Amino acid sequence: MNCKRLLVLMLLPLLAICSLAQAQDKVVTGKVTDGKDGNALVGITVAQKGSQNATQTNADGTFKIKVSNGAVLVFSSVGYASQEIKTDGKTIINVSLSNSGFTLDEIVVVGYGTQKKRDVTASITKLGEKDLNPGPVGNPLEQIAGKAAGVQITQVGSEPGVAPSIRIRGITSLSGGNDPLVVIDGLQGGTDLLNQLSPNEIESMEVLKDASATAIYGSRGAAGVLLVTTKKAKSGKTFVEYSGAYSTESIRKMYDMLNASEWRTAAAARGLNMGAIDFGGNTDWIKQVTRTGNKQNHTVAFGGGSNSLSYRASVTAILQDGVVLNSKFNNYIARLQFTQKALDDKLTLTGNFNSSIIEKKWNGPGVVGNAIFARPTDPIYKSNPDPLDRRGPYFIDNTVFGYLNPYARAKEVLDGRNENTLFASLKADLAITKNLTASWFGSWRKRNDEAGSYYAPRTTISDAITNSGIANRNTYLRDEKLTNVVLNYRKTISNHSIN
Numbered sequence: 024m025n026c027k028r029l030l031v032l033m034l035l036p037l038l039a040i041c042s043l044a045q046a047q048d049k050v051v052t053g054k055v056t057d058g059k060d061g062n063a064l065v066g067i068t069v070a071q072k073g074s075q076n077a078t079q080t081n082a083d084g085t086f087k088i089k090v091s092n093g094a095v096l097v098f099s100s101v102g103y104a105s106q107e108i109k110t111d112g113k114t115i116i117n118v119s120l121s122n123s124g125f126t127l128d129e130i131v132v133v134g135y136g137t138q139k140k141r142d143v144t145a146s147i148t149k150l151g152e153k154d155l156n157p158g159p160v161g162n163p164l165e166q167i168a169g170k171a172a173g174v175q176i177t178q179v180g181s182e183p184g185v186a187p188s189i190r191i192r193g194i195t196s197l198s199g200g201n202d203p204l205v206v207i208d209g210l211q212g213g214t215d216l217l218n219q220l221s222p223n224e225i226e227s228m229e230v231l232k233d234a235s236a237t238a239i240y241g242s243r244g245a246a247g248v249l250l251v252t253t254k255k256a257k258s259g260k261t262f263v264e265y266s267g268a269y270s271t272e273s274i275r276k277m278y279d280m281l282n283a284s285e286w287r288t289a290a291a292a293r294g295l296n297m298g299a300i301d302f303g304g305n306t307d308w309i310k311q312v313t314r315t316g317n318k319q320n321h322t323v324a325f326g327g328g329s330n331s332l333s334y335r336a337s338v339t340a341i342l343q344d345g346v347v348l349n350s351k352f353n354n355y356i357a358r359l360q361f362t363q364k365a366l367d368d369k370l371t372l373t374g375n376f377n378s379s380i381i382e383k384k385w386n387g388p389g390v391v392g393n394a395i396f397a398r399p400t401d402p403i404y405k406s407n408p409d410p411l412d413r414r415g416p417y418f419i420d421n422t423v424f425g426y427l428n429p430y431a432r433a434k435e436v437l438d439g440r441n442e443n444t445l446f447a448s449l450k451a452d453l454a455i456t457k458n459l460t461a462s463w464f465g466s467w468r469k470r471n472d473e474a475g476s477y478y479a480p481r482t483t484i485s486d487a488i489t490n491s492g493i494a495n496r497n498t499y500l501r502d503e504k505l506t507n508v509v510l511n512y513r514k515t516i517s518n519h520s521i522n
Contacts, residue, residue, distance in 0.1 A: 048091055053116040054084045055098060064120060067100045072107065148172065148230040159268035159318045160222040161341050161352070162186045163251065164214070171230050182385050183316070183345040184352030186214060191232055191247025203247035204240055208375050210448050210466040211243070211505065217251075219379040219444045221339035221356045223266050223322035226254045253375070254324075256335040256362050261327030272316035272346055277309060283399040299422065304402035308394035311403065312433040316346040331368075334361040347390050348433040353382040369454045374447070381442035386433050394429040403430050414488060415481035428483040435482045440474040458514045465506040472499040 055067045063084025070077035071088070072095040080086045090096065090110055099105040103120040110116070148171040155166035164187045168176040175190040191203045205216045231248040240248055281289060283305040291297060319342050326335035341354040356379040363372040401418055408416035417431035448466040455461055475496040478487040487493050514521045 048089060049110075049114060050087060050089050051096065051110055051114055051116055052085065052087045053118065055080050055086065055118045055120060056084055058119040058121040061119075064100070064103075067098055067103075067120065070097045070099070071095070072097050147232070148174070150228045150230075152226055155222075155225065155228070157268070159270045159320045161318060161320070161343060161354070163217045163220060163222045163225055163228070164189055166222055166225070167228055167230075173232060174230055181346065182352075183318075183343040183350055184218075184354070184381070184383050186218060189214060189249070191230060191249070196246070199245075201246050203249050204243045205249050205251065206240075207251045207446075208253055208448060209450065209464050210375075210446055210468065211240075212446075212468060212503075216446070216468075218354065218381065218442075219356065219377060219446060220251065220253070221322055221337060221341075221358060223320070223339060224253050224324070224337055224358055225251060227252045253358075253360065254335060255373075256326050256328060256333035256360055258328045258330050258333040262325060264324045265322070267319070267321045269319045270317065272318060274313060274346055278395060280307075280309065280395070281399060282307070286399050300398065301400045302402060302418070302420070304398075304400050304418075306397075306399055306401060306403055308397045308399070308429045309391065311430045312348050312390055312394045313346050314344075314348060316344050318343040328362075331364045332361070334359070336360075345385070347386060348430075349436065350385045351382070352384075355380045366453075371452045373450045373452075375449075376447045377445070379442070379444045381444070382439070383441075384439040386436050386438060390429070390433050393427055393432055397427075397429050401428075403428070413480040413491070414483060417481065417483055419483055425485045426483070427485070431481060431483045436476070436478055438476040440472060443471045445469045458512055460511045460513075462509045462511065463506070464509075466504070468501070468503045470499070470501040473497070474499075 055064045055069075056062060057064055063080075063082075065080055065082055065084065067080040067084075067086075068077060069080065069086045069088055071090045074094075076088065076090065078086055078088045088096070092110070094110050095107050096110060096116065097105060097107050098118050098120060100120070103122060106118055106120060108116055108118065150167055150170055154170060156168060156170065160166055161184065164176055167174065168187070173191070175193075176187050179185060179188045189203060190201060194201055200213075202214045205212050205214055207216060207220060210216070229250040229252075231244070231250065287297065287301060290300065320339070322337055322339040324335065324337035326333070328334050336359045337357070339354075339356040339358075341352075341356070343352040345351060356377070358378075359374075359376045361372075361374050363374075364370065365372070401420065403418060404416050405418050415431065415435070417428045419428060420426045446466065446468040448464065450465075451463045453461045473496070476494065478484050478493040480488045480492060484493075512521070
């Protein structure tokens with residue numbers, strides 16, 4: 024008898040907990056309607072926040088869901104702004120959802136013209152200025168990283184000024200290029216064209232993904248098309264704008280290397296001749312060839328005008344010092360855009376002029392690799408340097424074939440490139456009749472590169488020592504012009520649109 028009582032006493036708390044849990048569950052019902060016209064909304068998702076418990080509204084907009092007391096219900100659907108409502112003390116909840124603000128009348132750029140988004144059947148992603156990634160951006164591709172579905176953007180190198188890689192339709196060619204065509208205000212080019220554009224002067228970007236969207240550009244658009252629309256001049260009061268950003272860059276995790284003491288212990292344990300390999304140094308070569316880098320972006324823009332003539336001008340400086348010693352990237356960009364109307368506003372002239380000066384400095388590949396393989400027991404400098412030695416004051420182990428001092432390699436190498444670029448375009452739009460317009464577009468792109476390097480004997484590079492220095496210089500010139508004429512007829516008849 025005592026055992027039975029004991030069993031009952033043990034079960035009572037468990038039964039109380041189960042009863043309490045059941046008491047905390049409740050059924051909530053309600054109806055979801057359109058906030059604009061009050062009509063019932065079908066297929067609206069009603070979910071308990073933080074759980075998998077969810078249901079949908081029926082044909083009459085009603086729903087029924089069992090939730091725990093104090094739960095939060097989330098009402099959501101594509102095209103409507105989501106709402107969150109607490110269920111405290113409520114068993115009936117009626118919700119009115121408003122439109123999310125997305126409109127199918129939004130204009131998107133397609134090929135040589137524009138369309139309403141409701142008329143577009145191709146796969147197009149449009150990103151406005153507010154959708155772009157902020158911060159000290161060196162290349163406009165960094166602004167859309169992670170923002171467009173199916174668009175892969177990866178950083179392919181850590182050198183300053185190296186543009187990210189972009190793949191819109193994956194790998195589309197084994198032998199040809201896989202970079203998309205870039206079109207900036209009608210001017211066509213490769214991804215290198217983006218380096219000549221200030222990220223702060225971009226109004227929107229549109230990614231054309233499938234064949235129907237890119238067919239107008241022929242084979243150049245086979246890997247997709249990136250359309251860039253820059254900020255335009257606006258009539259009205261004169262304005263002055265400034266935008267800037269600054270960030271630092273550092274190596275997140277250093278290689279786990281032996282220090283000089285650990286290296287000596289390991290070498291002695293292997294029976295090596297310490298007198299031939301230990302020169303009394305205690306050098307962390309990776310730290311010697313790296314530093315804390317920084318990136319900054321500054322833009323000053325001004326403009327104004329009247330109803331017939333408006334303009335916008337800007338100057339941008341993108342400055343970056345790399346984490347590897349003696350590496351940097353400076354990009355100075357000047358831009359002018361204007362809009363002129365004439366012939367009683369029947370003729371519109373739109374001009375864009377862009378010029379940039381790019382200065383690159385790097386150490387070439389292998390700087391960090393040289394530091395990894397160098398002995399920590401080697402010093403940076405000679406103990407008794409000879410001022411007449413053309414190899415400079417840097418330590419060299421003459422018993423090692425092709426010995427290279429990593430610090431001298433990073434400090435003394437002169438290796439860089441200067442790019443002077445110019446691209447300009449002019450567009451004339453003439454309204455011939457109410458429904459017929461003619462457009463002429465012309466563009467000019469010019470690029471002049473000078474790249475060179477000089478490896479002095481002071482770099483401790485063996486070939487440079489043997490040949491009393493090695494130098495090379497390369498020049499590259501590109502001159503490209505494009506023009507086209509478009510006639511456009513548009514007419515709306517009832518609910519039908521002819522274009």
